[in-house]
Amino acid sequence: MSDERYEIQQTNQNVYQANETEGENFEREYEKGARNSSETGPELGKPKKGKKPYLKENHKRLLKRAAALALSGVLLGGAAGVSFVAVNRIAQDSSEAEKVVSSTPTLQTAADTKDGNIKGQSLDVSDIASATMPSIVSITNKSVQEVQNYFDMFGMGGQMQEQEVESAGSGIIVGQNDTELLIVTNNHVVENADTLSVAFVDNEVYEAAIKGTDADNDLAVVAVKLEEISDDTMSEIKAIQLGDSENLQVGEQVVAIGNALGYGQSVTTGIVSAVDRQLDEASCNLIQTDAAINPGNSGGALLNMQGQLVGINSAKLASTEVEGMGYAIPVSVAQPIMEDLMSRTTREKVSEDQASSIGIKGVDVDSETAETYGMPQGAYVAEVNEGSAAEKAGLKEGMIITKFDGTSVKSMSDLKAQLAYYAAGETVNLTVSVADNGEYQEKDLQITLDAADKTEETNSEQEGENSFQENFQGFQGDGLW
Numbered sequence: 001m002s003d004e005r006y007e008i009q010q011t012n013q014n015v016y017q018a019n020e021t022e023g024e025n026f027e028r029e030y031e032k033g034a035r036n037s038s039e040t041g042p043e044l045g046k047p048k049k050g051k052k053p054y055l056k057e058n059h060k061r062l063l064k065r066a067a068a069l070a071l072s073g074v075l076l077g078g079a080a081g082v083s084f085v086a087v088n089r090i091a092q093d094s095s096e097a098e099k100v101v102s103s104t105p106t107l108q109t110a111a112d113t114k115d116g117n118i119k120g121q122s123l124d125v126s127d128i129a130s131a132t133m134p135s136i137v138s139i140t141n142k143s144v145q146e147v148q149n150y151f152d153m154f155g156m157g158g159q160m161q162e163q164e165v166e167s168a169g170s171g172i173i174v175g176q177n178d179t180e181l182l183i184v185t186n187n188h189v190v191e192n193a194d195t196l197s198v199a200f201v202d203n204e205v206y207e208a209a210i211k212g213t214d215a216d217n218d219l220a221v222v223a224v225k226l227e228e229i230s231d232d233t234m235s236e237i238k239a240i241q242l243g244d245s246e247n248l249q250v251g252e253q254v255v256a257i258g259n260a261l262g263y264g265q266s267v268t269t270g271i272v273s274a275v276d277r278q279l280d281e282a283s284c285n286l287i288q289t290d291a292a293i294n295p296g297n298s299g300g301a302l303l304n305m306q307g308q309l310v311g312i313n314s315a316k317l318a319s320t321e322v323e324g325m326g327y328a329i330p331v332s333v334a335q336p337i338m339e340d341l342m343s344r345t346t347r348e349k350v351s352e353d354q355a356s357s358i359g360i361k362g363v364d365v366d367s368e369t370a371e372t373y374g375m376p377q378g379a380y381v382a383e384v385n386e387g388s389a390a391e392k393a394g395l396k397e398g399m400i401i402t403k404f405d406g407t408s409v410k411s412m413s414d415l416k417a418q419l420a421y422y423a424a425g426e427t428v429n430l431t432v433s434v435a436d437n438g439e440y441q442e443k444d445l446q447i448t449l450d451a452a453d454k455t456e457e458t459n460s461e462q463e464g465e466n467s468f469q470e471n472f473q474g475f476q477g478d479g480l481w
Helices: 059-072 125-135 231-236 331-342 367-373 389-393 412-419 454-469
Strands: 007-010 013-017 034-037 136-147 161-176 180-185 195-199 205-214 219-225 253-258 266-277 286-289 301-303 309-318 326-330 360-365 378-384 400-404 427-436 439-448 477-480
Touching: 125 136, 125 161, 125 253, 125 266, 125 301, 136 180, 161 253, 161 309, 161 331, 180 205, 180 331, 195 219, 205 331, 219 331, 253 309, 286 309, 309 331, 326 331, 360 367, 360 412, 378 389, 378 412, 389 439, 400 412
Parallel strands: 013 034
Antiparallel strands: 007 309, 013 161, 136 161, 136 195, 161 180, 180 219, 195 205, 205 219, 253 266, 253 301, 266 286, 286 326, 301 309, 309 326, 360 378, 360 477, 378 400, 400 427, 427 439
């Protein structure tokens, strides 16, 4: 019997713009697979205000790259490059928050066709593709990440180096408010983004911003400003219609649409293989399907045969001995989360002179450590700086930060990523876990953010690690000011 380990992969595809050894396999239990190449991925153009052309890459080049990818043995995650809506609120919700002013162009829903409403009818796959493609988008995430250099990989010393990383995923148009078009996707598709761009069905590309994320449920909502979307594009796109995932039956036919391999939208079909599947690292039960879900499909749509959204594609089980095991977040789980995220304030990264900090040295409490020590996952406070925002707010050593302004925090990097969107002087809510007689109790603190000090942040990293390593072995330290 083979002892090969199965691997749950999130379906986003990353394209690293640095020279790496082709075919190297980086395995983790729930990895966001990375595609290593000296080439960049398919270009979606340079998004600016107003519409921009979609630049198509040579097809032969794509096939060569796909073949090289298949031969390399690199295991890819499901979001080629981590969902929510009152999806259909644009057509059904009369609340003031989602009403559209008369001067603002409005969306049809994907259920509206020239020949009438498809709701209630069982369609063939081509009908579904035609009706719902206008609701699906491609998302490109560009970020700068630290990677191990060549010499350090072989124990020859050397420092970490920065490189630009481009990843591709999918998204689903779920509605609009007075000023924004709203798109649901997976959290892992947009996390750590420096810039986000969205390509619509007409191949036009626009800049997007993160409206809200929920790392626990791997969901996110991004927004595109309506004033920047051309009338032509608005006439081509539609909001998806929500279905009922709770009534899905095993064996029922479904259709998956997404940005497979980052090359644009493609359609696959299959059946519901199982419902209420529980996977490691997943906070909810998932829909299992044999419809092909490939790198780049993360955040894309799983549809029933009425063209309604029943799931948000998120992950696949990958192994040489496994075929046809993809997973989607049920829309019944996603909908209330979407509604919350859609109501949040859209944020963009603040400028360097507005950068903020809270004034702690901390370390990660990852899932393994949390289980070992019986503590919540998050950012462990190893030290509080005297006179800092953290001290003034009542943050103390030993507390674990689990949420920042309502968004889950799983690590110090999560906390830093959130801070990048908040300016010094802003007041936000911190949720912390406090040890009490062997158990952890949640507590909320209000904190007014300090201005960041880049010099102190750099110096604090090793200090934070040392102070925590004295008490706990195996944690990786990090500093934050």
